[in-house]
Amino acid sequence: MDKKKSFTVDEIKRKLENYCVYQDRCHKEVEQKMREYNLITEAKEMIFLSLMKDNFLNEERFAKSFARGKFRIKSWGKQRIVRELKFKDISDYNIKTALKEIDEEEYLSTIYRITENRNEIINETDIYKRKKKLIEFLMRKGFEADLIYKTVNEVVS
Incomplete structure (x- = not known):
């Protein structure tokens, strides 16, 4: 039955x-x-x-807490956060509002921190292959390309 x-x-x-x-x-x-x-x-x-x-459902509040959480807990970049919010059918306005929750200084220190951490665990002696692995990792995390290249070039020299 x-x-x-x-x-x-x-x-x-x-x-x-x-x-x-x-x-x-x-x-x-x-x-x-x-x-x-x-x-x-x-x-x-x-x-x-x-x-x-009754304010149980508030898309702006959801977008803000999603962006804060994914950035602080999973160290996601803005592009990944935007992609995931769009997948959840969140409006562009609420996505822009959500991204304001991420402090720019904290964002930059996060990308440097995870790049340095990842750089330490990559077993690659060839500097170009090492950079390629770091860049791919940061792309998957959803950081912006120009920021990735700048960070990788400063961390791996």
């Missing part, structure tokens, strides 16, 4: 409120979560409006 438990709209709303309280969510994540409940369009819209009105 594959009987799905059914919930009232209020129960689903409470579940989604808790989902949003646990961690900032974007609209896309909440939409995906709503799909699990097979709601009619009117109920979805009603819940969405309620979540936004």
